[in-house]
Amino acid sequence: MDIAFAEAAAAAVRGEVPVGAVIIDPATGRVLAAAGNRTEELCDPTAHAEVLAIRQAAALLGSPRLPGLDLYVTLEPCALCAASISFARLRRLYFGAYDPKGGAVDHGPRFFQQPTCHHAPDHYGGLGEGRAAALLRDFFKDRRQAGPRTEVT
Numbered sequence: 001m002d003i004a005f006a007e008a009a010a011a012a013v014r015g016e017v018p019v020g021a022v023i024i025d026p027a028t029g030r031v032l033a034a035a036g037n038r039t040e041e042l043c044d045p046t047a048h049a050e051v052l053a054i055r056q057a058a059a060l061l062g063s064p065r066l067p068g069l070d071l072y073v074t075l076e077p078c079a080l081c082a083a084s085i086s087f088a089r090l091r092r093l094y095f096g097a098y099d100p101k102g103g104a105v106d107h108g109p110r111f112f113q114q115p116t117c118h119h120a121p122d123h124y125g126g127l128g129e130g131r132a133a134a135l136l137r138d139f140f141k142d143r144r145q146a147g148p149r150t151e152v153t
Helices: 002-013 051-060 079-088 128-147
Strands: 020-025 031-038 070-075 093-096 122-126
Touching: 002 020, 002 031, 002 051, 002 070, 002 128, 020 051, 031 051, 051 070, 051 079, 070 128, 093 128
Parallel strands: 070 093, 093 122
Antiparallel strands: 020 031, 020 070
């Protein structure tokens, strides 16, 4: 989870919402992928930390499915990320802060509980919840104090 927090902190420095993710092979302890949000940098609304980490691990292993691997992420995944986790067939999901507004695992659509969900990983929330929540809170507090972004026309 420390690697996910480092990725989240790096995302914040880049001006991205501070979410970080890491995929681990629990059999070996090897880190296969790590990423932070890059939606602004890449102008890509799907460049969430989880999706980027899944893409890295899939490319590394040469497979669209990642059974037996675990994902650690600093924030409860949204619907996009929950679907990606399901499609990747990840074994377990560990996440930090709960997200009552945008989360889709224990909140909102509860993606893994839907009858149309083909694969539901074991999932555990609240790992480093205080640390993850503080990182997000501080990021948005700083953004509000800085004022609205100005667009160049």
